Amino acid sequence: LIGINARDRIKIGAAGKIATAFDIARAMAIGADWCNAARAFMFSIGCIQSLSCHTDRCPTGVTSQDPTRNRALVVPDKLERVYNYHHATLHALAELTAAGGFAHPQEMLPMHFSRRVSGVEVMSFDHLYPSLRPGELINGTDDARFKRAWAMARAETFAAAN
Numbered sequence: 001l002i003g004i005n006a007r008d009r010i011k012i013g014a015a016g017k018i019a020t021a022f023d024i025a026r027a028m029a030i031g032a033d034w035c036n037a038a039r040a041f042m043f044s045i046g047c048i049q050s051l052s053c054h055t056d057r058c059p060t061g062v063t064s065q066d067p068t069r070n071r072a073l074v075v076p077d078k079l080e081r082v083y084n085y086h087h088a089t090l091h092a093l094a095e096l097t098a099a100g101g102f103a104h105p106q107e108m109l110p111m112h113f114s115r116r117v118s119g120v121e122v123m124s125f126d127h128l129y130p131s132l133r134p135g136e137l138i139n140g141t142d143d144a145r146f147k148r149a150w151a152m153a154r155a156e157t158f159a160a161a162n
Helices: 020-028 036-043 075-099 146-153
Strands: 114-116 120-122
Touching: 020 075, 114 146
Parallel strands: none
Antiparallel strands: 114 120
16 A cells, blocks of 8 residues: 555554453554454453354354343443453553553554564564565566566456456
8 A cells, every 4th residue: 555655545454353451563564453352342241252153043142143142241240340440451551561661552553563483583564575665566566576466466456467
């Protein structure tokens, strides 16, 4: 989006394995504008991962529409747990942000995070996730990874051109 000067017009949401303040900060550092944390909130209301969500037989009542099963879900009790989880996560995110010297999590950049890529090697996100300058794809890039992908991209289809 940056490479085609469209990032200011499109917002990006991150989802999938977002559960902690660190997960949120990491996602924002690589470009997310917001994060969804569905699984973590399911756990906070009592999900036990029985893998029966689609059967309407959730033993905890979390995903069930069956009145006899969702009687197990005592909303006032769960409300407190969800509130506490959400509040603690946002508090931890604020602490993490301040500890890094930032006023807002969106100020964090890929260079502020690292990943262990082998038993003996750690790489910063700015090396793992290369970036483009504004308009670089439109103006032409020398980066072979982006150059090849851009040549295959088509506005009228999601299928890659050969």
